[in-house]
Amino acid sequence: MKKVFSIFVVILLVIGLYACKEEDPIIEPIDLSQIYPQNDVYYEIFVRSFADSDGNGIGDLNGITQNLDYIEELGATAIWLMPINPSPSYHGYSITDYYDIESDYGTLEDFQNLVDEASLRNIDIIMDLVINHTSDQHPWYISALNSTSSQYRDYYIWNNGNAYESFVGGMKDLNFENPEVIAEVENIMSFYLNMGVHGFRIDAAKHLIEGNNATIENALLIFEFNQYMKEINPDSFLVSEVFDYNYEFLTDYYIGSDSVFNFNVAGNVWDKIGYGNNRYLFASNLKKAYDDFRSIKPDFVDSPFIGNHDVDRVASMGGFNTYNTFEKLSLAARVFLTLPGSPFIYYGDEIGMKGYRYEGSNIPGYGTVYDEYRRQPFLWGSATYQTTWLPSDGSNDQTPSLLNQKDDQNSMFNQYREMIEIRKNNPALMYGNYFEPYVNNTSNIQGYLRYFMYEDIEQAVLVLHNLSMDSYSVDIEYLEILYGTLDIPAYGSLIVTVDPSRIEDYI
Numbered sequence: 001m002k003k004v005f006s007i008f009v010v011i012l013l014v015i016g017l018y019a020c021k022e023e024d025p026i027i028e029p030i031d032l033s034q035i036y037p038q039n040d041v042y043y044e045i046f047v048r049s050f051a052d053s054d055g056n057g058i059g060d061l062n063g064i065t066q067n068l069d070y071i072e073e074l075g076a077t078a079i080w081l082m083p084i085n086p087s088p089s090y091h092g093y094s095i096t097d098y099y100d101i102e103s104d105y106g107t108l109e110d111f112q113n114l115v116d117e118a119s120l121r122n123i124d125i126i127m128d129l130v131i132n133h134t135s136d137q138h139p140w141y142i143s144a145l146n147s148t149s150s151q152y153r154d155y156y157i158w159n160n161g162n163a164y165e166s167f168v169g170g171m172k173d174l175n176f177e178n179p180e181v182i183a184e185v186e187n188i189m190s191f192y193l194n195m196g197v198h199g200f201r202i203d204a205a206k207h208l209i210e211g212n213n214a215t216i217e218n219a220l221l222i223f224e225f226n227q228y229m230k231e232i233n234p235d236s237f238l239v240s241e242v243f244d245y246n247y248e249f250l251t252d253y254y255i256g257s258d259s260v261f262n263f264n265v266a267g268n269v270w271d272k273i274g275y276g277n278n279r280y281l282f283a284s285n286l287k288k289a290y291d292d293f294r295s296i297k298p299d300f301v302d303s304p305f306i307g308n309h310d311v312d313r314v315a316s317m318g319g320f321n322t323y324n325t326f327e328k329l330s331l332a333a334r335v336f337l338t339l340p341g342s343p344f345i346y347y348g349d350e351i352g353m354k355g356y357r358y359e360g361s362n363i364p365g366y367g368t369v370y371d372e373y374r375r376q377p378f379l380w381g382s383a384t385y386q387t388t389w390l391p392s393d394g395s396n397d398q399t400p401s402l403l404n405q406k407d408d409q410n411s412m413f414n415q416y417r418e419m420i421e422i423r424k425n426n427p428a429l430m431y432g433n434y435f436e437p438y439v440n441n442t443s444n445i446q447g448y449l450r451y452f453m454y455e456d457i458e459q460a461v462l463v464l465h466n467l468s469m470d471s472y473s474v475d476i477e478y479l480e481i482l483y484g485t486l487d488i489p490a491y492g493s494l495i496v497t498v499d500p501s502r503i504e505d506y507i
């Protein structure tokens with residue numbers, strides 16, 4: 001009897017489920033962010049300078065966790081954390097332990113908490129993977145230096161008793177001819193992927209292996225690392241840092257990388273928008289690079305940026321720092337936030353912070369500095385999270401703080417926020433890598449068409465930028481204005497949707 005009753009209940013449940021389905025057909029909207037997990041809007045954070053949670057003046061991981069609200073408000077969907085492992089250097093690019101957290105920044109528990117809290121908000125975290133070299137304080141190196149019979153001796157590259165270094169400052173290159181070194185890197189990757197990290201930025205990718213065939217050998221080494229990553233998480237993301245402004249040196253890295261930082265975009269923005277040189281080449285120069293990447297990897301995910309920790313702040317660069325600074329910076333932001341890929345915003349650029357490199361200057365109360373002032377404390381405008389580890393050099397005395405910018409609709413912060421929102425709301429901007437220069441490009445107006453199709457989602461967006469000091473009126477057929485007006489002011493932009501069946505008219 002009990003069994004018969006159970007079967008009866010099951011039959012009723014099945015009928016009920018079918019009835020529900022027929023009465024109430026639920027069509028789930030397509031979540032493209034799930035289909036394209038490598039497309040994000042990144043926020044690059046130098047932890048020491050971002051947010052201090054415990055009042056010692058040094059930024060830390062809990063400071064980031066406590067400010068995920070801010071990162072969400074800006075609109076970023078992912079974070080790149082500059083190195084967080086223990087290191088004797090202030091910047092962290094010389095690691096002494098790949099499996100622990102720099103004590104200034106917190107603990108592994110704090111890091112797990114950050115990853116978990118970010119994940120609850122659908123914010124991905126990628127880490128700097130600094131594997132070209134270790135610190136000369138790393139136990140591997142100390143052991144290798146002290147004994148030629150050390151099990152770690154072959155982790156490094158020896159020449160007349162000296163370990164090879166690509167960079168100065170106590171950074172000793174690892175030996176990628178040694179399979180044990182490769183296994184160590186894979187261990188590090190799996191350790192953090194298992195904590196929930198979304199992926200890695202491969203630091204100094206072009207230096208991993210040196211020599212005549214370096215490019216192809218590095219690309220293949222990264223391919224091997226990426227294969228390993230994808231076995232753990234198929235949606236993970238690997239972006240290579242190949243510090244070169246010539247796109248031809250970036251392309252081969254698409255053999256193994258999901259993405260490569262597009263130094264070509266940065267160089268063209270600085271040159272054409274900052275200095276105003278050969279403006280008529282802007283969109284066509286970008287296209288050349290995209291087409292080259294596409295030849296290796298048709299579904300490449302680009303990583304454009306206009307500033308990072310290795311260059312002077314864009315606000316301080318020649319061309320930007322002379323006249324119309326605010327207008328040019330806003331334009332540069334609208335450009336790189338409408339290009340294909342996952343744009344990387346360097347913390348502080350969204351509030352127009354300045355920053356320079358000083359060659360060995362002595363700063364009272366700190367000591368000798370080199371690139372610290374490219375990585376200055378974020379200007380919160382309130383003491384709560386302000387970091388104070390680096391004395392002010394006065395370069396940001398005139399820069400409005402975040403607090404001052406939030407309520408000002410025309411502030412740099414709100415321009416970034418608005419552009420990120422437009423990007424995320426328009427699949428032609430956010431996804432895919434379609435990019436074709438606008439048919440009527442001139443020296444003053446540089447535009448491009450972005451197009452995207454997935455199942456029944458299809459969109460075409462025309463983006464026009466006025467690179468000149470004069471206003472410019474355009475007469476175009478469009479469906480909807482997403483940003484700006486047909487009278488494009490000096491250094492302004494116009495972003496419109498157009499009929500996707502007629503894109504040939506615009507390119």
Ligand SMILES: [Ca+2]
Pocket residue numbers: 052053054055056057058059060104
């Ligand atoms: Ca702190």
Ligand SMILES: [Ca+2]
Pocket residue numbers: 132166173174207208209210
């Ligand atoms: Ca190397």
